[in-house]
Structures are given as C-alpha cells and as structure tokens.
Amino acid sequence: MQIYLPIAEISVNLFLLLGLGGIVGILSGMFGVGGGFLLTPLLFFIGIPPAVAVATGATQIVASSVSGLLAHLKRRTVDLRMGTVLLIGGLIGAGLGILIFNYLRAMGQVDLLVTIFYVVFLGIIGTLMFFESLRAIRKSGRIPTRRKHNWIHNLPFKIKFRVSGLYISVIPPVMVGVFVGILSAIMGVGGGFIMVPAMIYLLGMPTKVVIGTSLFQIIFVTAFTTLLHATTNYTVDIVLAVFLLIGGVIGAQFGTRIGLKLKAEQLRILLALLVLAVCFKLGLDLLLQPAEVYSIAKGIAK
C-alpha cells in the first residue's frame, strides 16, 4: 500500500516505512540509543531527499525520547541544572548547524556534508566502541573509572551541579552542548552517542544521571532543530514522521526484551559493528564512482 508524503512529494510503501521504523526501534530498544544515526541514512537509502530525511529524523527523535525522559524524571535521574547548561549550548549549536546546512544546500553540497559527517562520526564512534568492548570482554568486570580531577577543573565560571555531585566550570558543558547541537542540525540525530561518552569521561558525571540528562537536552535541541528546518527549509514531513514513529515505538518494545537476554559487552560489540557497517556503506558511496554522476535539484543555482 502506497502512501503519499506531502512534503517529500513522493509515494512510499506504507509497510516499508513501518518496517524501517520498527528496525530502528528494535535497535534503539536493544542498545538504549536514539537510533537517529541509523534512521537518517536508511531514509537516504529508500530515496527520501536528504534535507527531508534530516529534518524529519529530528522530529522523530523528539517523539521517541519523550516517554524515556518521563520515566527518568519519575526516577529523579535527571540533572536539570546540567541539562539546562547543555541545552543552552545545544540551541546555539543547532542555530550554527542550520546556517551551515542552508549555506551548503544553496551550493548543492548538502548531501556531501551530511555523508561526510556520518562517515567521520560513525567511523570514530564505531571503532572506539569496538575496541572498548573487546577490552571489556577480555577483562570483564572492570568498570571505567571516572576521573575526578583534570584540566576541566581549572576553568572559570564554576557552578555547583548538586544532582551530579559536581562543582565545575560551565564552559565544558556548554561546548559539549554546542557541538551536539551542530550535529543535531546537520545529521538529524539526537547526538546521544557523542554526548553520553562526553558526560561520563569529560565532565565526570555519574552514570545513573547521564541518560536522563542527555534525553532532556536532546528533546529540546531536536525540537528546536525541527522548528528551524520547518521554518527555513520547509522539509519536515509529519506524515513520514508519524509512520516511522508508530513502527519505532512497537519495535522498541521488542528490542528492550531482546536486549535483556544479551550481555552488555556483547550488545556493545554488536552496536559497534552495526555503526561501522553503516559508516562503511556511506563511505563506499563517496569513494566509488556513482552509477549516475548527474543529479537533479529543484530551485535556483547559486
């Protein structure tokens, strides 16, 4: 059954969309990640224009993060003050990201920009995660220690973050926020895969508040990104987002159960391999001669 997407202006099979949302949902349930970094490239592969895929991916992340955040708020595992600092950085970053995105879109290089960002970040994260979990499997039981004192503690503008038990400068969290905001606008991802390691290793936050706090930041930043894309590019396709979401929510329920049956290190290795596979496919598209070197774009040349 075909469904017409009013903004993307193409017809796509309804079950393909539900299935895609479902697969990403299963993975995000299994690994506890947002799945934006998988969803957006998959949307490219089925022929959704990259600009629409990125903008709609952001919308979908807002929706799929809400129920997670509510659960964390109930358990009081959200550092609202840290979340707000990260959020301020995130909003600045999202604005910058949209400027870069729109500039390159006018130049006809936005596909390249998005693909390069994906290849670089998926490559780095996938490789790090792979070796990290290999090491963890070899000497299992060792928990990564969080460093208490490093250069971060010598910066000015210190603030007390009571929930995290930290007294550090606001500069590093704002910078992390800005960086994640840029990624959110350009890649259509929440950025949890960058922010979570940064919060643990760089800021030294306790692991139990990391996920809730990052969800808090992600929801507002991706919501802001959605609004920016909607008002400057008109590329948010709500019909597409809703169908992906329905598949995603159902998939996530199954994913959580599969995830409970596997060990954490095994899960991490699987996720690392998956990230590397997507990175490899996108990288190959850049390196190999495309079947069609010409492409059509609507609108006016620079």
Add this chain to the structure above:
Amino acid sequence: MMRMIAFLLLFAAPLAAQEEIVLGLSQDAVAITADFDGSEILVFGAIRRESPMPDGQLGIIVTVAGPDTPIVVRRKARRLGIWVNVDDVKIDAAPSFYAVATSGPLSKVLRPSEDLHNRITIPQVVREVGTNVLDSRSFARALMRMRERDNLYQTLEGQVDLSRDTLFETHIAMPANLTEGFYVTRIFLTRDGNVVDTYVTTIPVKKVGMERWLYNLAHEQALLYGLLSLAIAISAGWLASAAFGLLRR
C-alpha cells in the same frame, strides 16, 4: 523572423480549415490523495471534416506537459578521492512531466521543422540556459535520461490508436511523484508531417484534502506547522507507548 514564419503559416492555413479536432478526456482533473499511486488519463477524440478527406499521411500527436519548474542539474566528479558535485547547469524550461504519444513513427507524422516550431518532442521542450559549462547539452541529456527512467518523460510512438482516419484515443500513465499545477494537453493533427490543426486544453493536478492542507500550512504558516508537527509527534509517541504498555498488562 518570427513574423515571417507566422506569415508563411498563414499561407499554409487553407489546409487547416478542412479538418478539425474534437476532443474528450476521461477525467478533467487529477487529485493527489494520501494513497495516490499515479493516474492514467484517457485522451480521446475525433476529426471533423466539412469536405472529403484530403490526401496525405494522417497523423495524431498528443502531448501532456506538467508545469515548468526551474531546476539545477549537477554533475559529480572525483576530487581528493571522493565524488563531489562540481559543475551545475541551470535549466529554466523543463516541464516536470512530459508525455508525447503519436499515431505512427515520429519521422512519418512530424517534420523536424514543425517540431522545432511547435516544440513537440522532448529534446525541443528541454532547453538549458545561463551556463558557464562547455558541454551544457550533456546536462540536458542527463536530465532527459533520468526523467525518462522515472517515467516522468515518455515518448510513446505509435501509441495513439487511430481508427478509420477519424476516431483516436490514447492512454497516458502519470507516475505518483507528480508536481502540482496545470497540465497542458495539446493535440496536433498532421498531414504528411505538417501540422494542420491543434487543440489545447489543461488538466489541473492538485493535492486534495489532508495533503493539500498540510502542504499549504508547511509553506505559509511554517512556524505553526513546525509546532503542530512536534505536538503530533510527541503525542503519537506517548500514545503508542502507552497503548503498548496497556497491551502488555
């Protein structure tokens, strides 16, 4: 020059008065709905004659053209090992959809000079402008090739059924990814490849219902649409997980 062509055409006119096209369409509008999966239009008609049939090979050509949209065709080349868009050519007269159906081989039913004048075949319709690239014609050819592959450009030689030199009909299949607008349908009646009568009508293609509303809202009230999208997405996400939670119990 144009005036001279017009003058010459006036002289050729006596032929035209003898034969006339009378036309019908299976549908006078195409509506793009949520489950829109393309549409087929039946174009049919008759040739009316006041006097005995003149000599010469009779031909019917039907064209359907979607609205012109300005587009940019880009070409990739290898730079620093990766494939990057390097050149672009702006094409300012390219219909978003174009089908040309004929009653016989194009070479028999249409003279090149008539094609040039009336802009009937696809290469005559697609024209590139404003370029600093040397081989700009290859960009236009690439555009035609890509759109032919997507069934957006169709050459249907011999697909017009002509019976007893009077009644004609043809089916034009339009794909799902149509651009909204007025689709200009032209019918040419030819004798020995010379156009003796033309008939022009338009078929509106419009998004309707929900699709129309969403598209307009997204473009005219972008902020409102963005907020609405967020509201819908958040409540849909929350509802779906709540529903699943209930099911599990």
